Amino acid sequence: MSVRPLNIPVILGTTRQGRMSAHVARVVTQELAKRPDVATELIDIATMPLPTNDAGEAIKDSTFSTRMDQADAIVIVAPEYNHGYSGLLKHVLDSCLKEYIHKAVGIVGVSSGPFGGTRVIQNLLPVMRELGLVTIFWDVNFSSVQNSFDSNGELTDASYIRRIDKFLKELIWMGKTLRYGRENVAA
Amino acid sequence: MPSREKMKCPHCGAEMNHHADKILRAESAATPLDSIFGGVVLELHSCPGCGASGARSALDL
Numbered sequence: 399m400s401v402r403p404l405n406i407p408v409i410l411g412t413t414r415q416g417r418m419s420a421h422v423a424r425v426v427t428q429e430l431a432k433r434p435d436v437a438t439e440l441i442d443i444a445t446m447p448l449p450t451n452d453a454g455e456a457i458k459d460s461t462f463s464t465r466m467d468q469a470d471a472i473v474i475v476a477p478e479y480n481h482g483y484s485g486l487l488k489h490v491l492d493s494c495l496k497e498y499i500h501k502a503v504g505i506v507g508v509s510s511g512p513f514g515g516t517r518v519i520q521n522l523l524p525v526m527r528e529l530g531l532v533t534i535f536w537d538v539n540f541s542s543v544q545n546s547f548d549s550n551g552e553l554t555d556a557s558y559i560r561r562i563d564k565f566l567k568e569l570i571w572m573g574k575t576l577r578y579g580r581e582n583v584a585a
Numbered sequence: 586m587p588s589r590e591k592m593k594c595p596h597c598g599a600e601m602n603h604h605a606d607k608i609l610r611a612e613s614a615a616t617p618l619d620s621i622f623g624g625v626v627l628e629l630h631s632c633p634g635c636g637a638s639g640a641r642s643a644l645d646l
Contacts, residue, residue, distance in 0.1 A: 580604045580631035
């Protein structure tokens with residue numbers, strides 16, 4: 399197996415002001431960074447140039463494309479808005495395609511209500527499939543997210559660390575396996 | 586199916602592994618479309634040496 403570190407960026411999938419998902423994305427990135435042989439970074443879609451006079455690969459951002467190309471797996475932190483995902487998250491994801499093929503993806507759902515973004519995760523699954531990403535069977539569900547962090551954005555519910563650990567273990571396993579497959583198993 | 590010459594990694598020169606084919610449905614009108622799949626069939630390649638990726642149209646055959 400390759401000794402290169404597994405590259406797993408975390409995509410913060412909302413641009414809303416005051417977004418609690420930013421705290422979630424930071425915690426997930428911190429937990430990933432603790433793992434040996436994993437390289438990670440937080441990609442905040444609010445900092446990306448997002449033209450809206452076109453869409454798809456026509457608005458591909460070279461920096462984001464390179465990050466996705468170099469990724470072995472991806473974490474998407476997706477807040478649930480009206481039972482769906484952020485339009486700008488879809489806009490960003492649609493700007494790449496070949497960069498995603500045969501790579502693992504894990505989704506962290508975030509909501510202010512009791513269901514922890516389960517509906518946004520379900521809505522994202524067919525999108526992930528068409529993009530060529532391989533979904534894992536672990537999610538993280540941040541329900542009532544406004545109660546999970548203090549005013550400084552520090553996590554107050556330690557149970558999430560164990561949930562994130564299970565999620566990341568599965569994502570890393572799938573990321574390693576798919577990297578081996580991409581590099582060694584012929585189509 | 587006739588086999589094609591393997592892609593060479595643009596970074597380290599190693600032979601790349603062809604691991605997937607994917608249909609692109611939103612290519613420009615100038616790109617020839619596959620008549621069966623209704624899109625451009627793209628071959629995806631990955632380098633076992635350095636992990637670099639590559640792609641080429643499957644219609645080059």
